[in-house]
Amino acid sequence: MSTDATHAPWMGGEALRMESVRKVYGPAGNQVVALDDVSVRIPSGTFTAVMGPSGSGKSTFLQCAAGLDRPTSGRVYIDGTELTGESEAELTRFRRQRVGFVFQQFNLLPTLTVRQNVTFPLRLARRKVEKGLAERVLERVGLGDRLDHRPAELSGGQQQRVAIARALVAAPSVLFADEPTGALDSKSARQVLGLLVEAVRDFGQTVVMVTHDPVAAAHAHAVLFLADGRIVGHLDRPTPEAVAERMTHLGAEPTGPGVPAPAAARRAAPGTREVVA
């Protein structure tokens, strides 16, 4: 898929590295720490799930990692390149080069057809739209016969598969997925997860997925657990049972999210937990 050497994943490389990333929301005096000194390394060609209870900072984690938002402090590297730039335009250009994104609500452009949606990011990046590329990728996600349909004419599962094709077509260093199965029935959810697994297995794609569903998380190579804005655990070769088990305990831990510590207390004790997934 990737013809551009600088974007090809290299064996043993790091697709994503976050160093002491901290994200604080709200005005001074009423601040909420969404991410508290998070450090993470994710190797290329792996599938990582990020789990945590509501409000644990999962989505903030993903937005900071994907360059949709700027961390308050700390550094983010994608494919060895530091995510810099203050303005949204600069972040956008960075994302176009290196990041693919799949959202819970699909976010396809309603006025474009399936094929046009898939090639739109390439047009934005002024990259040449290789003939037949969109068709090939859409064939891969099982929508080769829906090229000229509009998003509104497709089921949720089909729309999400278009979104995955759109994310894959630019051959990103990392594909981020935010609750990609959150709005889907279980059959469509399985198809979508299957596509993500396939992208990793067959094409060496790096995938980072936020989810609250243990079954979805069990498709990944490894699971990171977030609670109160910190990485609090890590599980290799997850099974749904093991993930669910860990999540239950996460909620029961005295320092865990079951008893959310006040923001002030959290700010007072920043601990560094580095997790190598």
Place this chain on the structure above:
Amino acid sequence: MGAYTLRSLRQQPQRLVASFVSLFLGATMVMAFASMFDTLVGNDGLSSTDTEALVTLGAVVGGWGLIIVVFAVASTLTLSVRQRSREMALLKSVGATPAQVGRMIVGEAAVVAVVAALAAVAPAALVGRLVFDLVRDSGQVSAAVEHRFGAVALAVGFGVTFLGATVAALVTARRTARLRARDALADAELDDGGSRLSRKRTVAAVVFLALGAQTGTLTATLMKDKGSDAMQTGGQASIWAGIGLALLAPALVRGGARLFGGLLERVGGASGYLAAHNLRRRAPQMARAVMPVIVFTAIATGAIVMQAIENQATEAAGLAETASEKTIETLNFVVVGMIAVFAAIMVINTLVTATTGRRRELAQQRLAGATPAGALATVGLESVVVLVVGVAAGSLASLATIVPYSIARTDSPVPDTGLGIWLVVVGTAVALTLGSTLGAARRALRTPAVEAAGATAA
């Protein structure tokens, strides 16, 4: 449901600002001119000239205003309800019947109408007095006549505002009720490309265009030797023609998309590409932005050029402008000015509401990789096409006034007034359209894309 209506009005009053502004201005105009009938009733011993002048002012001038008001209010209300289709769907999903949702829409409109009419009473009395003074000072009404503002103005003002708002709301509610909850929650309202204008819309457009043609023909024939009296029919023609073409706006937008779509795609980069597709697929929405541009251009160009022709004709006849003629001119500009201001506010209302309603779509565009400037460029390019279509149709409609009036006063279908007036009107339309659209888009782009798209589950 009534309780929900009031609560939602109290908590989100800004949502209805656009409707309120058009209703308020509409009520002001209607009441101001209706007060001429109060004056008619409230003064004894009026001469037949007095009566005629007052009736003309109240009925003819007020009548034009009325048409514009109903048109403006209907389009603003429709738009504001559509912007809230998600809220409507939400209400349905928690068990509101379509009839209940309909009552809510109508109830809201009625409340806003009453508040707007109340607020309009004092300004209307003032405007009515100003207009009346102009007429009296020009000698069209005897000096002894006193301006009155009373029962007729209030009854007509409240009645028209209330009825206009509720009828417009009923039509909108009926349309909303047809949407199923699921469809409304999804991003609906796409044009299937092949969809035609509804039969009702086409019939209405034909009727208005016919009215324009008829008043135009009358002006050029029957009113030919009646001097400035030809203004009575001449001025109307561009209004009717403008409304007629405005009703055809969806078809005009589709034509514009066909004409300029390819060009946008070729030279506009990704922004132009998306703008072209939006224009093709969103003709009904784009049409709502085109309509006020047509009406504004038609009325402003038609009326001002007509006055310029009249001035030249008077001059050419070697007559100095009498005081009375000067006042008629002033009055003409007051009326045209009011209508033009009204149309201008409609342009702003419509475009701001429409653009703000696209917040989610703009966010999706950014999440797909468009920079804020790129998203703004898409909106800007769409606006340019809206402007070209609106100005072209509006200018065409203005000819319904200009050509017959020029024939009536100078025997030549082409007036000798130059393009200056037209350029000023077009410049104003451009400033209004781009200013309100890009301003609203810029504000919409200030929200972080992820938040605006409602994309995250957190």
